[in-house]
Amino acid sequence: MKTRTESVKKTTGNAAPRKAYQAEWPDSAGGSDACPREQMIAEAAYFHAERRGFAPGNEMSDWLQAEADIEGLRAQ
Numbered sequence: 001m002k003t004r005t006e007s008v009k010k011t012t013g014n015a016a017p018r019k020a021y022q023a024e025w026p027d028s029a030g031g032s033d034a035c036p037r038e039q040m041i042a043e044a045a046y047f048h049a050e051r052r053g054f055a056p057g058n059e060m061s062d063w064l065q066a067e068a069d070i071e072g073l074r075a076q
Contacts, residue, residue, distance in 0.1 A: 037074075042066075045059075045062040045063045045066035048062040048065055049062045
């Protein structure tokens with residue numbers, strides 16, 4: 001399982017500090033802070049990559065195809 005961790009700058013003043021988040025991909029079942037659309041695209045991109053054997057170098061095309069797939073579903 002791939003894990004992505006991103007740090008977010010802490011704010012100053014009255015605003016609460018933003019925490020770093022960790023998005024697990026693909027088997028996070030609703031535990032991600034990502035928006036539902038982005039989560040759906042990430043999961044679809046994973047399945048595109050899986051179908052082609054996770055060969056490196058096609059990650060962007062997997063993501064763009066997944067994005068088109070999800071947008072197509074939303075348009076129906």
